Amino acid sequence: MKIFISLFLFIISTNSFADDITHAGVVRIEGLITEKTCIISDESKNFTVNMPDVPSSSVRSAGDVTEKVYFSITLTRCGSDVGNAYIKFTGNTVSEDASLYKLEEGSVEGLALTIFANKIPVNVTTTESL
Incomplete structure (x- = not known):
């Protein structure tokens, strides 16, 4: 809110110092002050997803999939105007498949490891909607 007021006062004050302008125009500045975005809950900030031991015989070919391990990230204090939340995972990927x-x-x-959101693999180059 302070930034918005400062910008508004700056615009008003610069106008009061202007000389007569023969080619006047109107500049309209619009903006929206919203509630803050969601916060990741404390228990979701730093945690380890423990993967099960996997026998090598179950992953012999490309595309073989092991047991799924589920985890969740909890968001809190979401403003009332939040429609969707987005999350981005980062990491080193296999060059031919992000x-x-x-x-x-x-x-x-x-x-390699694949993270799924709603049964769709999460691509490291995109942001996923939750």
Whole structure:
């Protein structure tokens, strides 16, 4: 709110110092002050998703999928005007598929991690609607 008032006062004060202008025009500035966005709850800020032990025999070919592990991120204090919340995951991906996240260096070779939101793989280059 302070920024909005400062901008408004700046616009008014600059107009009072202007000389006579022969080619006058109107500049209209519009904006909207909204409630703040959602906050990630404390229990969702820093946590570990524990993956199960997977026998190597269950992941022999490209496209083999292991057991799904579910997790959630809880948002709180969302303003009443929030229609959708968006989330973005970042990480190193397999070069040919931005929805396959590389595992840590030195870990098993040939495996990747995929995060799904509503049964759709989350692409590291996009922002997903929740």
